[in-house]
Amino acid sequence: MGDIIAIANQKGGVGKTTTAVNLSACLAAAGRRVLLVDLDPQGNATSGLGIDKNAVTHSLYDALVDDVPLRDIIAPTLMENLGIVPSNKQLAGANVELVEMEEREHRLRRSLHEIKESYDYIFVDCPPSLGLITLNGLVAATGVMIPLQCEYYALEGLSELLQTIKLVRDGLNPALQLHGVLLTMYQHTNLSEQVVADVRTHLGEKVYETVIPRNVTLSEAPSFGKPIIFYDLKSAGARAYLALAREMVSRA
Amino acid sequence: MGDIIAIANQKGGVGKTTTAVNLSACLAAAGRRVLLVDLDPQGNATSGLGIDKNAVTHSLYDALVDDVPLRDIIAPTLMENLGIVPSNKQLAGANVELVEMEEREHRLRRSLHEIKESYDYIFVDCPPSLGLITLNGLVAATGVMIPLQCEYYALEGLSELLQTIKLVRDGLNPALQLHGVLLTMYQHTNLSEQVVADVRTHLGEKVYETVIPRNVTLSEAPSFGKPIIFYDLKSAGARAYLALAREMVSRA
Numbered sequence A, B: 001m002g003d004i005i006a007i008a009n010q011k012g013g014v015g016k017t018t019t020a021v022n023l024s025a026c027l028a029a030a031g032r033r034v035l036l037v038d039l040d041p042q043g044n045a046t047s048g049l050g051i052d053k054n055a056v057t058h059s060l061y062d063a064l065v066d067d068v069p070l071r072d073i074i075a076p077t078l079m080e081n082l083g084i085v086p087s088n089k090q091l092a093g094a095n096v097e098l099v100e101m102e103e104r105e106h107r108l109r110r111s112l113h114e115i116k117e118s119y120d121y122i123f124v125d126c127p128p129s130l131g132l133i134t135l136n137g138l139v140a141a142t143g144v145m146i147p148l149q150c151e152y153y154a155l156e157g158l159s160e161l162l163q164t165i166k167l168v169r170d171g172l173n174p175a176l177q178l179h180g181v182l183l184t185m186y187q188h189t190n191l192s193e194q195v196v197a198d199v200r201t202h203l204g205e206k207v208y209e210t211v212i213p214r215n216v217t218l219s220e221a222p223s224f225g226k227p228i229i230f231y232d233l234k235s236a237g238a239r240a241y242l243a244l245a246r247e248m249v250s251r252a
């Protein structure tokens, strides 16, 4: 009940948002009650679920900075079991505004506290940085899921991210665990195979069995504001995220 | 003489570092004197040129926070005409430490002032965010190059980035121009074609003629610490960056 999972990696473009949107949708389709928190000022998770981020009356910024209760901000999506806390560029201001505030790293944790009992899973889509906004995600979370693109630069940043997670666990959030590493954008190339072999050797069963292949339908679906299971259920991308959802449920 | 070009986009994984490393190398191979400034705490541009970012005695952090002169930090690379100002995770601390400092947005501009006459091109590889570190890059620059992945989420963030550039021009750096938008990771898909058509319609000749194709050799080269022209000169990736270098020179 109420697993709060931050989807984080300071390396950009590794599939954080694609994972947040599609894993949430697959678990919701399987009857779980899911909340997706968009913690990125880019607001990609918000638009990936078909919501106009500039038309919402309230967004996550209002909860973090002005203490508006999340239940007044959560927006419905095309799926009954899936709610979203939308974001837009206003959230970028929070990086500076939170600096002077009390318990600045705990704002999201406190906001989620009131509503977390209503959900089976809460996913937090983090921006590509390790600043105060992402820190709020790591402090609020019980677990971290690290999408890792099967490429050299992405692998390079992994040890630093694992170190940051350890620092947060030793300080601000003792309950924080590594939920797992998800290999994404896998192609049948030497580079991809080297990265997969490397990561499985070092991290063992902390790496999900499910590997997400590079699949163009995953990058087409957001332009229709739909998760992959609504855009193209038969695609390799949809099958991979459904397999990941099954793996999540069996690990619970 | 001394064009300072920030390579920036808050969207992650769009090809900022790949462009910074390979365009720098192509211009250096054509006899231009080039400096690459790694403004990203991930230090990908540093390792992309074969330098061990954790073994350097000085890094960009020392110039921004402790006023160490850049000429004492610049490291040689495998190419005679190409120098790099290396970075590593220490730079992440600057986001907080710079907040209290005098002229915090101008630190990089002042550091570059002393050495800029020695280079024909200075490229600044920015991290995927619009915080104080990236702002230093935009204030120091005369032009901004925006790598734009031919995908939906990347296109979504473009108008916000153009607005940020305008704000910087109206305030901190009146000389800042949009040097151009570079279309990257192009594939023969409907999505890529739609993005290219869309961007060319809205931005006209601000979009470089050269389009960088998705090409796996570009993602293999960094694991050998080499620019693409040293790793595989015959590849589509190398041809594309050489064409971009020719276009840069003819635009000058």
Ligand SMILES: Nc1ncnc2c1ncn2[C@@H]1O[C@H](COP(=O)(O)OP(=O)(O)OP(=O)(O)O)[C@@H](O)[C@H]1O
Pocket: A011, A012, A013, A014, A015, A016, A017, A018, A019, A040, A044, A126, A127, A128, A184, A185, A186, A212, A213, A214, A215, A216, A218, A219, A220, A222, A237, B010, B011, B012, B013, B128, B151, B152, B153, B154
């Ligand atoms: N498995 C995949 N196959 C093909 N394309 C993908 C896949 N996963 C993600 N993409 C596409 O790659 C791009 C980067 O993915 P995404 O935006 O989800 O990454 P991110 O880590 O959230 O990026 P950021 O760091 O900017 O937040 C997007 O355009 C997305 O549509």
Ligand SMILES: Nc1ncnc2c1ncn2[C@@H]1O[C@H](COP(=O)(O)OP(=O)(O)OP(=O)(O)O)[C@@H](O)[C@H]1O
Pocket: A010, A011, A012, A013, A128, A151, A152, A153, A154, B011, B012, B013, B014, B015, B016, B017, B018, B019, B040, B044, B126, B127, B128, B184, B185, B186, B212, B213, B214, B215, B216, B218, B219, B220, B222, B237
């Ligand atoms: N044209 C291309 N074809 C294939 N792969 C590419 C291409 N350009 C870049 N890549 C690969 O895609 C990944 C993202 O590129 P890169 O790291 O240069 O983007 P970035 O914008 O600098 O990312 P960040 O936002 O994290 O700084 C890297 O693994 C890189 O090797």
Ligand SMILES: [Mg+2]
Pocket: A016, A017, A018, A040, A044, A126, A127
């Ligand atoms: Mg994202």
Ligand SMILES: [Mg+2]
Pocket: B016, B017, B018, B040, B044, B125, B126, B127
């Ligand atoms: Mg980069």
